Amino acid sequence: MALLDVEELSVTFSRRGQRTVRAVDGVSFSVDAGQVVGLVGESGCGKSVTSLAIMGLLPRQPGLQVGGKAVFDGTDLLQLDDRSRRDIRGRDIAMIFQDPLSSLNPVIPIGLQVTEVLTRHRGLKGATAAKEAAQLLDRVGIPDPKRRLKEYPHQLSGGMRQRALIAMAVACQPRLLIADEPTTALDVTIQAQILELLKDLVRDSGTALVMITHDLGVVAGMCDTINVLYGGRVVETARRRPLFRQPRHPYTVGLLGSVPRLDAGRGERLNPIPGSVRDLLPWADGCAFAPRCTRRVDACVGEPPELVRTHDARSYRCVNPAPLPGVTPQPQPTEATGPAPAAEDEVEKA
């Protein structure tokens, strides 16, 4: 059984007099112990809301509705009361956020911000907690940890701050770590260091990691399995290699195509996906991506596309997917890198 199983998760915000917003609209994915899973998509596709809903961290407000299931180790997180959630958060599931400066409390020394987790979940106090905190900072690569414990967030550099946040997240050796765009606010060299650190931590401790990002580079370097989100729903799930080699959903194709390439010719233009994420079709009326899709056919509109599962643990939600190299009707049948085309017939409707 998977460590975390998210089924048909939905989050809607409704306000009197305003259109109901379906930020997450039936997201399903699962994470196995020790696995690194990516949630990829443009801004506004619902990836952050998904993670906050799983953690129970969505701002409490009237009109917020969370549906579906998020089963962690046999318990549905969405059904838990506030106290049990607080017991799990920080101990079994931890989270790292995007902007390390605003995610740290500016008026409290780093030390207390680390030890408070240790006190809460592991009952460590005083000198023991301080010693453990120093070890944690050391483990995430912060030099001179004893001194840093007494410092305040504004006295640390951006990379140090993110390391400190990671130290807090791994303090109780959680079984699942959710990282929401952990490198977006950092400059490129620091990004690489932080990703390397996350990779090491995951490998050494066997923690499962959900990596939320819009950056395909991050996904390519780290994730075992990747879920591509669009309009609050997972449109394609695949293991890393197949996804990068043969993306099936036109949105995934577009995402990969819009990555700038060093080997592109001078003056060659980038290939953005036309339109914006706001040109949404509600999923109930067909494929949300249809208004922007280059492979649109009549069947795209009318009812939501069903989930198509193929034999290699891949699934996508598209009626007219990008063809596999092997089955293209073009006259140059080159060596097929992916699964045999015949396997494509084993399509099962979800």
Added chain:
Amino acid sequence: MIRFIVRRLLQLIPTLFGLSILLFIWLRRLPGGPETAILGERGTPEMRAAIRRNLGLDEPILIQYGRFVRRLIRLDLGTSISTKREVTTEFLQRFPGTVELTVTALVIAIGIGIPLGYLAARRRGRWLDHLSVGGSLIGICIPVFFLAYILKAIFSENLGLFPSSGRQDPTLGATRITNFFVLDGLMTREWDAAADALWHLILPGMALASIPLAIIVRITRASVLEVLNEDFVRTAEAKGLTENVVRRRHVLRNAMLPVATSIGLLTGGLLSGAVLTETVFAFSGIGAFLADSISQRDYPVLMGFIMIIAVVYVLVNLIVDLSYSLIDPRVRVR
């Protein structure tokens, strides 16, 4: 830190200097003078001139001012025209009452305002929120003296819960040391005297506290609402900390900065607002004395009082600035 305090105290000197020039000119420009107050309508011009000469008011204003400054340097504020006593003596006797009243009002305003503002923010849109926001609007609108009369009528005259006037029951025969009656009672271990003085402070303190209380509720509420949306509160929640820890350590502390600023600014207003409240409750602070001094054109008393208010105001705001660096390490005082 010490350099910061010294510099701020040195800044007091030009402030007081400028203030004194303004006041000096302004007070002398007011129509009428002490001689009118003393003689009334009937005084002959010769009698008026004689009094003015006696008080040294016939000399050029620059010379008068020079004399005032020379005395001020020796911390001598002169002699009251109406009571013929040293202004400093008058103040030492009356000002403690006003300070006690102001401090009581501040304690009430802070003690109720911050928790109420916090709760209103946490229960945003619910009845407690509406009640405190609406109530604070009323609190700001009602004039202090009017509220003072209402409180007095209800709690003192109808219910008899609190004394209606004065600072202490004179039959107790309490010993005086500092003229801070509560403090005196504690120092001399006359507990009943201290309790009685405190009891006399409650109603006027509540009346005086109404406006600052309303302002503190609103500022706390707005500030807490802002902090609740901060990323670091989400981080604290993500760590699974108990609600209590999140609230005290992460929300309240960060929400206190704007509140501290407003408390500093409110204190000056409280000292002058105390005057009205004292009148209603026949509370022998500086209030009635000051009101008399204005109508008597008692220049030395007025100058002295306003200078003292200015010093207190600067000191309170210095304390507020120092408290910043305790609340927020990013604010380094230099």
